[in-house]
Amino acid sequence: xxxxxxxxxxxxxxxxxxxxxxxxxxxxxxxxxxxxxxxxxxxxxxxxxxxxxxxxxxxxxxxxxxxxxxxxxxxxxxxxxxxxxxxxxxxxxxxxxxxxxxxxxxxxxxxxxxxxxxxxxxxxxxxxxxxxxxxxxxxxxxxxxxxxxxxxxxxxxxxxxxxxxxxxxxxxxxxxxxxxxxxxxxxxxxxxxxxxxxxxxxxxxxxxxxxxxxxxxxxxxxxxxxxxxxxxxxxxxxxxxxxxxxxxxxxxxxxxxxxxxxxxxxxxxxxxxxxxxxxxxxxxxxxxxxxxxxxxxxxxxxxxxxxxxxxxxxxxxxxxxxxxxxxxxxxxxxxxxxxxxxxxxxxxxxxxxxxxxxxxxxxxxxxxxxxxxxxxxxxxx
Amino acid sequence: xxxxxxxxxxxxxxxxxxxxxxxxxxxxxxxxxxxxxxxxxxxxxxxxxxxxxxxxxxxxxxxxxxxxxxxxxxxxxxxxxxxxxxxxxxxxxxxxxxxxxxxxxxxxxxxxxxxxxxxxxxxxxxxxxxxxxxxxxxxxxxxxxxxxxxxxxxxxxxxxxxxxxxxxxxxxxxxxxxxxxxxxxxxxxxxxxxxxxxxxxxxxxxxxxxxxxxxxxxxxxxxxxxxxxxxxxxxxxxxxxxxxxxxxxxxxxxxxxxxxxxxxxxxxxxxxxxxxxxxxxxxxxxxxxxxxxxxxxxxxxxxxxxxxxxxxxxxxxxxxxxxxxxxxxxxxxxxxxxxxxxxxxxxxxxxxxxxxxxxxxxxxxxxxxxxxxxxxxxxxxxxxxxxxxxxxxxxxxxxxxxxxxxxxxxxxxxxxxxxxxxxxxxxxxxxxxxxxxxxxxxxxxxxxxxxxxxxxxxxxxxxxxxxxxxxxxxxxxxxxxxxxxxxxxxxxxxxxxxxxxxxxxxxxxxxxxxxxxxxxxxxxx
Numbered sequence: 001x002x003x004x005x006x007x008x009x010x011x012x013x014x015x016x017x018x019x020x021x022x023x024x025x026x027x028x029x030x031x032x033x034x035x036x037x038x039x040x041x042x043x044x045x046x047x048x049x050x051x052x053x054x055x056x057x058x059x060x061x062x063x064x065x066x067x068x069x070x071x072x073x074x075x076x077x078x079x080x081x082x083x084x085x086x087x088x089x090x091x092x093x094x095x096x097x098x099x100x101x102x103x104x105x106x107x108x109x110x111x112x113x114x115x116x117x118x119x120x121x122x123x124x125x126x127x128x129x130x131x132x133x134x135x136x137x138x139x140x141x142x143x144x145x146x147x148x149x150x151x152x153x154x155x156x157x158x159x160x161x162x163x164x165x166x167x168x169x170x171x172x173x174x175x176x177x178x179x180x181x182x183x184x185x186x187x188x189x190x191x192x193x194x195x196x197x198x199x200x201x202x203x204x205x206x207x208x209x210x211x212x213x214x215x216x217x218x219x220x221x222x223x224x225x226x227x228x229x230x231x232x233x234x235x236x237x238x239x240x241x242x243x244x245x246x247x248x249x250x251x252x253x254x255x256x257x258x259x260x261x262x263x264x265x266x267x268x269x270x271x272x273x274x275x276x277x278x279x280x281x282x283x284x285x286x287x288x289x290x291x292x293x294x295x296x297x298x299x300x301x302x303x304x305x306x307x308x309x310x311x312x313x314x315x316x317x318x319x320x321x322x323x324x325x326x327x328x329x330x331x332x333x334x335x336x337x338x339x340x341x342x343x344x345x346x347x348x349x350x351x352x353x354x355x356x357x358x359x360x361x362x363x364x365x366x367x368x369x370x371x372x373x374x375x376x377x378x379x380x381x
Numbered sequence: 382x383x384x385x386x387x388x389x390x391x392x393x394x395x396x397x398x399x400x401x402x403x404x405x406x407x408x409x410x411x412x413x414x415x416x417x418x419x420x421x422x423x424x425x426x427x428x429x430x431x432x433x434x435x436x437x438x439x440x441x442x443x444x445x446x447x448x449x450x451x452x453x454x455x456x457x458x459x460x461x462x463x464x465x466x467x468x469x470x471x472x473x474x475x476x477x478x479x480x481x482x483x484x485x486x487x488x489x490x491x492x493x494x495x496x497x498x499x500x501x502x503x504x505x506x507x508x509x510x511x512x513x514x515x516x517x518x519x520x521x522x523x524x525x526x527x528x529x530x531x532x533x534x535x536x537x538x539x540x541x542x543x544x545x546x547x548x549x550x551x552x553x554x555x556x557x558x559x560x561x562x563x564x565x566x567x568x569x570x571x572x573x574x575x576x577x578x579x580x581x582x583x584x585x586x587x588x589x590x591x592x593x594x595x596x597x598x599x600x601x602x603x604x605x606x607x608x609x610x611x612x613x614x615x616x617x618x619x620x621x622x623x624x625x626x627x628x629x630x631x632x633x634x635x636x637x638x639x640x641x642x643x644x645x646x647x648x649x650x651x652x653x654x655x656x657x658x659x660x661x662x663x664x665x666x667x668x669x670x671x672x673x674x675x676x677x678x679x680x681x682x683x684x685x686x687x688x689x690x691x692x693x694x695x696x697x698x699x700x701x702x703x704x705x706x707x708x709x710x711x712x713x714x715x716x717x718x719x720x721x722x723x724x725x726x727x728x729x730x731x732x733x734x735x736x737x738x739x740x741x742x743x744x745x746x747x748x749x750x751x752x753x754x755x756x757x758x759x760x761x762x763x764x765x766x767x768x769x770x771x772x773x774x775x776x777x778x779x780x781x782x783x784x785x786x787x788x789x790x791x792x793x794x795x796x797x798x799x800x801x802x803x804x805x806x807x808x809x810x811x812x813x814x815x816x817x818x819x820x821x822x823x824x825x826x827x828x829x830x831x832x833x834x835x836x837x838x839x840x841x842x843x844x845x846x847x848x849x850x851x852x853x854x855x856x857x858x859x860x861x862x863x864x865x866x867x868x869x870x871x872x873x874x875x876x877x878x879x880x881x882x883x884x885x886x887x888x889x890x891x892x893x894x895x896x897x898x899x900x901x902x903x904x905x906x
Binding site: 013017024025031035126134136150158167172247274278282330342350361366 | 887
């Protein structure tokens with residue numbers, strides 16, 4: 001039989017090549033396998049808990065586990081625990097309580113949504129404006145260099161340092177309008193009808209949202225700038241040649257084409273903001289809260305209160321959403337992981353929350369990747 | 382594009398293009414718009430400066446507060462007690478070693494050990510008693526000093542308020558109140574004198590202890606040779622302590638340099654103690670560095686080989702799998718990884734370490750589920766996407782001509798990759814590794830949950846096994862303790878100082894990474 005003339009000779013060099021190639025391949029696939037394994041593990045452990053009725057729609061509460069004489073364990077909330085104990089009577093053996101592990105995770109989900117809303121609004125405004133300057137206006141010089149340096153360094157600042165910054169800047173020093181300035185105010189500017197007092201916003205959604213905004217600012221700036229740069233130079237030149245001003249050019253023929261890309265990067269920013277824990281630890285998050293942000297206690301209105309008073313209270317209620325601390329998913333998971341022992345009863349809350357959180361963040365990231373690919377096909381110029 | 386282009390008069394374009402028309406504050410609308418955007422990008426600089434400002438505002442007072450605390454520590458005689466306490470602590474270690482050895486079944490040995498332990502304990506008793514009395518005395522002095530300081534601060538505030546007010550009556554009230562809250566500083570000289578009176582007694586007791594110890598040690602059974610060997614060193618410690626006791630003077634001033642030194646090079650971080658709070662960052666720094674090192678050693682080979690593979694060898698379909706999956710890791714929140722570390726990885730590592738097969742690994746079987754290795758492993762996982770994508774970019778940026786030239790010379794694919802492409806991208810890869818390091822050092826939640834949170838310098842006696850010990854980190858300590866301290870206390874300030882340290886470290890790592898990357902750009906051009 002004639003040997004195949006195209007078959008490679010099985011020399012040592014070739015074997016070594018193959019071996020090296022396989023080593024590299026194993027390295028890459030190790031990461032892939034690990035990631036998939038983590039995702040599958042969380043899904044298998046968490047999915048059954050997350051689909052239980054009420055897990056996504058109830059507030060967090062303490063879990064009561066009541067042991068009966070027959071060796072049964074009844075899991076219930078604090079409200080029903082007493083009734084069940086009474087019903088059991090003699091059959092009641094013992095009771096265990098596990099904090100934060102009962103009910104659902106509506107509070108943390110709402111809190112995370114509020115924090116993300118505030119942070120993304122702030123970061124998007126600042127980030128897009130900065131990106132427009134960098135891509136459309138900036139000329140080489142000291143200022144541009146400093147801005148670039150600042151963005152790079154801002155991206156490298158540890159998130160816990162952002163937390164310290166947020167605590168110092170927003171919780172303790174940010175300006176508020178108040179008639180009665182607090183003692184701890186750094187300084188007070190009298191405005192006549194009221195005072196502008198630099199006494200901070202306390203731990204609340206606003207403080208946390210602003211802190212998170214600066215955490216994701218570099219991400220949004222870099223991504224937005226890339227999107228703006230990707231708009232072909234010809235679009236600008238055409239617009240200018242037709243006699244449009246620079247601003248008209250940006251508004252009419254650059255931004256519309258960059259917007260889809262900017263929104264994509266925003267989704268990535270949302271995922272990032274939702275996932276951060278350290279910055280909100282001292283600026284916004286609470287371990288436990290039994291009310292939603294808008295269920296705030298307000299003094300009851302007198303029966304003959306007019307429309308104006310009603311309206312005022314509604315506004316107050318709405319603003320109250322942003323001036324109160326909230327539960328947040330990442331901080332909730334931290335509390336469950338660090339403060340609650342690992343056992344079969346805490347498993348529901350732990351794996352359920354982790355699964356919901358991971359799916360939330362992952363779907364945001366995935367949709368941003370999908371959009372990027374999709375839009376790239378659509379906007380081909 | 383100049384604005385002097387002639388356009389048909391009256392059109393909208395001409396209005397917006399002409400300079401000098403519709404100007405506000407001497408600027409035409411175009412300029413205002415430009416400056417608006419410029420100001421917005423200036424915010425990034427402002428924020429960076431503000432971070433430093435706020436960190437410094439809360440943390441800068443630390444030096445003063447800590448310096449004062451150290452001064453009280455010395456003046457109240459706490460330091461004196463601590464000098465005498467060192468040999469006592471060492472004695473406790475020795476006796477506990479004896480106690481551990483007592484688990485033997487040999488009855489004769491057991492009696493001998495019990496006798497030795499008793500002898501050790503009786504010998505130290507007089508010294509311990511004196512020290513206890515001194516300690517109580519010193520604590521009292523310290524409390525007086527603290528009280529004085531608090532009242533004095535309150536008085537200063539009242540005086541300030543009095544100076545600021547214009548209402549005469551209010552002013553008089555404030556001044557009166559300030560006068561009332563005036564308390565004299567404790568008479569350190571007198572209080573310390575009572576302590577120093579007993580210095581001779583204490584030294585004598587320690588010397589007696591040394592003699593008794595040496596006698597007892599001579600009869601120690603051979604089975605506890607490690608205790609026997611430790612005795613001479615112990616005796617030396619006692620001698621040294623006695624000498625230091627004689628030399629010690631409460632009047633010696635504490636310099637600010639001491640405060641800085643004990644913060645940066647102090648080997649203990651003890652807070653909320655009724656005795657004396659110590660803020661030394663070395664244990665935290667060592668913890669942070671060890672965890673980063675483990676993470677770096679695990680992440681670098683894997684992410685770089687993944688980058689080389691995807692960039693050079695992978696088929697398009699493989700790329701479509703590997704790239705998104707690795708990018709996806711970036712989206713996994715760190716707190717989720719921390720939870721996985723507690724719930725899964727800890728048990729996994731502990732289980733594996735108990736295999737007979739692996740007993741040769743240093744540090745196995747491990748004691749703690751939560752340790753440096755566990756945290757490092759998870760951080761490595763977090764660092765992979767950063768390193769991977771940056772390293773891949775660097776490989777991508779290598780000019781095609783290099784590879785083509787190498788191919789033309791008859792090099793195999795492997796030779797081209799490892800001899801030409803990787804060396805050409807080396808500085809890019811290095812900066813990718815450094816940026817990965819920056820990410821690892823600054824990570825908080827994983828280390829807070831998984832590193833074990835023991836504030837002590839890990840025992841390097843285990844060799845490489847040191848990575849299976851628990852540790853605490855710079856980031857973790859801030860996240861853990863800041864929620865519980867009162868604002869403005871020395872502890873609060875110390876945590877902000879740690880924040881400043883972290884900020885500086887991250888700036889330095891970033892700076893290095895950029896410097897390396899920049900050199901690469903030049904060499905290409």
